[in-house]
Amino acid sequence: MRSQILLTTSLAILTICPLPIVAQPSPTLQNLPDGKYFYGEVPFANRIATQYMIFQKTGESFTAFEYRSNTSDNSCLKGTISQNTFNIQTIASPPDRGYDRPKWEYSSGKPFDFSKWHQLNISQIPDFGEKKLAECIRAFTTKPDNNP
Numbered sequence: 001m002r003s004q005i006l007l008t009t010s011l012a013i014l015t016i017c018p019l020p021i022v023a024q025p026s027p028t029l030q031n032l033p034d035g036k037y038f039y040g041e042v043p044f045a046n047r048i049a050t051q052y053m054i055f056q057k058t059g060e061s062f063t064a065f066e067y068r069s070n071t072s073d074n075s076c077l078k079g080t081i082s083q084n085t086f087n088i089q090t091i092a093s094p095p096d097r098g099y100d101r102p103k104w105e106y107s108s109g110k111p112f113d114f115s116k117w118h119q120l121n122i123s124q125i126p127d128f129g130e131k132k133l134a135e136c137i138r139a140f141t142t143k144p145d146n147n148p
Helices: 002-016 127-141
Strands: 035-040 051-058 061-068 074-082 085-093 105-108 111-113 118-120
Touching: 051 074, 051 127, 061 127, 074 127, 085 127
Parallel strands: none
Antiparallel strands: 035 051, 035 118, 051 061, 061 074, 074 085, 085 105, 085 111
């Protein structure tokens, strides 16, 4: 009986004097811990002609493999992260299998707002994803100095 009275009194006090709610900062890409991530334009993996990005975050820097599913449209990105923006410093286009472009091509990038993209489960990365991200990391490690 006594525990019932204590419970009722405690609930009454909490109802009358609610605890303050501490505002939590909105999650951003910048707040993510270092690691690998998978994001998409839509909240589902492997949608035809949908843009996806697999990236490795280290501090405020990132290296990414960006692709449009079921197409040959893909590239590698490198830059820094500020809030939900990728400040893309360099874009690397992979060699073309048709030999039109036998070497990696590098160009300058620009900021890309990521706030409307969806974080996907890392286990949903397609089989080629890890390999392509590793190729991107190598492409920036071995990039000639005379490119952006």
